[in-house]
Amino acid sequence: MTEETDLAAATANVHAIVPILGAMGLEVIEAAPGRAAARIPTGPNVNHFGVSYAGSLFSVAEMLGGIIGGFFDVPGAIPLVKRLEIDFTRPAMSAATSRTTLSDDEIARVQAETLANGKSNFELLTEVTDEEGVVVAKTHGFYQLRVMG
Numbered sequence: 001m002t003e004e005t006d007l008a009a010a011t012a013n014v015h016a017i018v019p020i021l022g023a024m025g026l027e028v029i030e031a032a033p034g035r036a037a038a039r040i041p042t043g044p045n046v047n048h049f050g051v052s053y054a055g056s057l058f059s060v061a062e063m064l065g066g067i068i069g070g071f072f073d074v075p076g077a078i079p080l081v082k083r084l085e086i087d088f089t090r091p092a093m094s095a096a097t098s099r100t101t102l103s104d105d106e107i108a109r110v111q112a113e114t115l116a117n118g119k120s121n122f123e124l125l126t127e128v129t130d131e132e133g134v135v136v137a138k139t140h141g142f143y144q145l146r147v148m149g
Helices: 007-017 019-023 054-062 064-069 104-117
Strands: 027-032 035-040 077-088 096-101 119-129 135-147
Touching: 007 019, 007 027, 007 064, 035 054, 035 064, 054 064, 054 077, 054 096, 054 119, 054 135, 064 077, 064 096, 064 119, 064 135, 096 135, 104 119, 104 135
Parallel strands: none
Antiparallel strands: 027 035, 035 096, 077 135, 096 119, 119 135
């Protein structure tokens, strides 16, 4: 991805790489170095009692590591999720949006370490909010940028 990301193309790319995210109706709404956000609509992400399905909330947060990872300038490197912890704070009764950031210093550290060692770990904190801005979940993700092949 470049600094001038076409969000429709980014969304289509995510759907091609992870088709279930397309079935969820996930939309990339921000994609820039150190910043990522995605949104899922209410339907088809509703569970048996009318609120957002926990797995959908997990997915909209977890996938941001891939968006952030797409901006690292390390040939052949891909982002991998190693672990993700989630706290569901309130039921989501509407569309849900996840957002995360990674500092310039952390981006530089991860890039340098990956270039030197073939891999580097990084962490992302994400908030998932409903349409009114209420936090419905928080995640702490542990990712790795790894040169493959």
